[in-house]
Amino acid sequence: MTAKRQIHLGLFLQGAGHHVSGWRHPKAEAGSENFDLLRRVTQAAEQAKFDMVFLADGLTSGVDAHPSTIARFEPLTLLAALALVTDKIGLAATSSTTYGEPYHTARAFSSIDHLSHGRAAWNIVTTSYARTANNFSKSHPEHDERYAVAEEFVDVVRGLWDSWDDDAFIKDKQSGIYADPNKVHMLDHQGKYYSVKGPLNIPRSPQGHPILIQAGSSGPGQDLAARTADVVFTAQQSLAEAQGFYKSLKSRVEKFGRPADAVAVMPGFLPVIGRTSKEAAEKLAELDQWTELKSAMPLLEERIGHSLADYDPDGPLPDLPISDQLRSRAELLTALARRENLTIRQLALRVAAGRGHHIVLGTPVDVADRMQEWFETRAADGFNVMPPFFPEGLEDFTQLVVPILQERGLFRTEYTGSTLRDHLGLARPALTSQ
């Protein structure tokens, strides 16, 4: 970490914006398959010195889904393309351990790390939604098994990334030695879920290991993050909840023998910015008015894991058993409904706006104040910024909020390094096998 602690910023990139109705705003462009928009937005985040741009992912689709998830680029090919039109910003994509293969995953992220000269990050997810299994000729494992698989999967990937010493590919024309046979390491992994011999068929990448991100908030999710991750994404509704999560996560990090600042905690943060608080509130209301209950309800129902069709939308959220698969997000939403006394309709609208992430309404100073408060009171080391729609929602943030954070010394004014590891203040790892 650098001497002075500073905020880390990610841009959470979604083709059609984060607010479910964001794309309906007159100034919104929808970029699910519009690379040009995604390129411009990513370059704007780089111009504003963000640490990284982040791509979520899912492996299903349907017309009732959030418009940003009905259709989207495959994240790894999109990252590779974005690597070619940027120079400094980190490039993070989600890839599932439940529906992936360690050899493929290790290889693709290493490849992106090479293509981007050290800017790749893998957001490790285990995939919550059981319906995903319908596209993969298998059944969906239970929550705890998914995390057991993920623990082993991540170890295999890290092992494969250490297949070759950094200086293994000597390519000596005179002797004819292309790769030094003394500098290759067989993984020979034999575990409960995977047996992978290695070596990986790509040289060790510029960052040694691409950055690891984890976003599970359950106990097993926090443990996986605490043991392996460099960055944690999380959904937190209130300052107190965020502080609690931060403390819990950091203490787990230390329990695994790592320094607390080895992991940056970055909650999602959806800013709606106006010249006045009133204007900001009106902006959100404008977006909310376009949200029909029938498009908001499926988003709530998939997070709660129950149909709510038989309940009065203007009544309270009933007490429902929470599925093991969806525990952390479902608990967060139930707590929110109870704390703020929300009806089903109000909760559904809230989910449609921010999917459980923290929404902050106000002037640029209000937004900067909130970020500073969360950062300084150890609720966050940074934020995954979720513009309600693109590109204007991001421009409001980069042009109006970022300069305030920079003036206050809370955020960089220039990149001081060229890799994502540099931006996060993390050292390049030595070979684990040595």
Add this chain to the structure above:
Amino acid sequence: MTAKRQIHLGLFLQGAGHHVSGWRHPKAEAGSENFDLLRRVTQAAEQAKFDMVFLADGLTSGVDAHPSTIARFEPLTLLAALALVTDKIGLAATSSTTYGEPYHTARAFSSIDHLSHGRAAWNIVTTSYARTANNFSKSHPEHDERYAVAEEFVDVVRGLWDSWDDDAFIKDKQSGIYADPNKVHMLDHQGKYYSVKGPLNIPRSPQGHPILIQAGSSGPGQDLAARTADVVFTAQQSLAEAQGFYKSLKSRVEKFGRPADAVAVMPGFLPVIGRTSKEAAEKLAELDQWTELKSAMPLLEERIGHSLADYDPDGPLPDLPISDQLRSRAELLTALARRENLTIRQLALRVAAGRGHHIVLGTPVDVADRMQEWFETRAADGFNVMPPFFPEGLEDFTQLVVPILQERGLFRTEYTGSTLRDHLGLARPALTSQ
């Protein structure tokens, strides 16, 4: 197909060149993880109006392997990056049906087709080498089962590509309809190996279906190609063999109810070009002299499927049972050894030079003549050009041979379309589900 039949050209891109010792040439650059070289070479092929650039792949590594395969970029991320630095040339990558998942494969190639505005191609392979299984926690299926899986895999991928009508994503801000619910098609595939519900989470791509390439030469391989492929890559040693394969393949194409010219047959073609035939022969001898028997033998042994350690390298190739896994390549090499009376050493050197593909030595006119002969006598519809090393091996071809082909009216002087389908003269497919 266009009115006048013309040669199709692919550039077979290998980081360290095709000749096993190509990288040792004083002018060679090795590009396994050197994107800049691969970019320059691909742009040179585009400048020369090639139909496509092609990436082979494998899922293992080891210091004894061909230097172009010890380390390489992951092909799909590399293609996405190449899409950003080219405008017209087709972009083909290999992906295995035995070690892949239809949903992932369908999605990645669709994504590249979007990123490249219609230039993606998938080279379907079933993966010959059983050692691959060691990296994937499973056992390697037998040859015929691999092809049975591949047949179903390809159908699932094509079905997923037809998940959405071309005009499904209406994004109507007024009505709030993002994707038209009448224009989505569930695949609901339930087969022997796969059950995949769909829909795919990406819009139908510019080419409708990315181009399909197949390179298996066995009976089941030819059947898969004849039923599904747009392009067939193949290794053919002699004109007569190539004509026999061409005829066999085209008659299978017609047996599946498709016009013979729906599939372009493109043998691999390794040109070694000199100002005189003697200079060309010296160039190859110069490369061959750098090839040690101990680096050539593993390449022969892996294609034959037997250790040859107990045999005299200066004696004939013994009669050995041919493994089902490797049948077509092993038979081709055995026939070559018998026909030309090659010793084990000579055969190993030949494999080290071109891995069983046709090597043509001579002046630019000699090379153009050979291509014209193969093309006009129906041994080939085009060629997958395999420079012995990069970048000079390609420059010799693009600067000296391509102009001769163009003068003779055998090869385009300008791209007339912008998609790979356009270059191949193939129509965009309608939705199969309609």
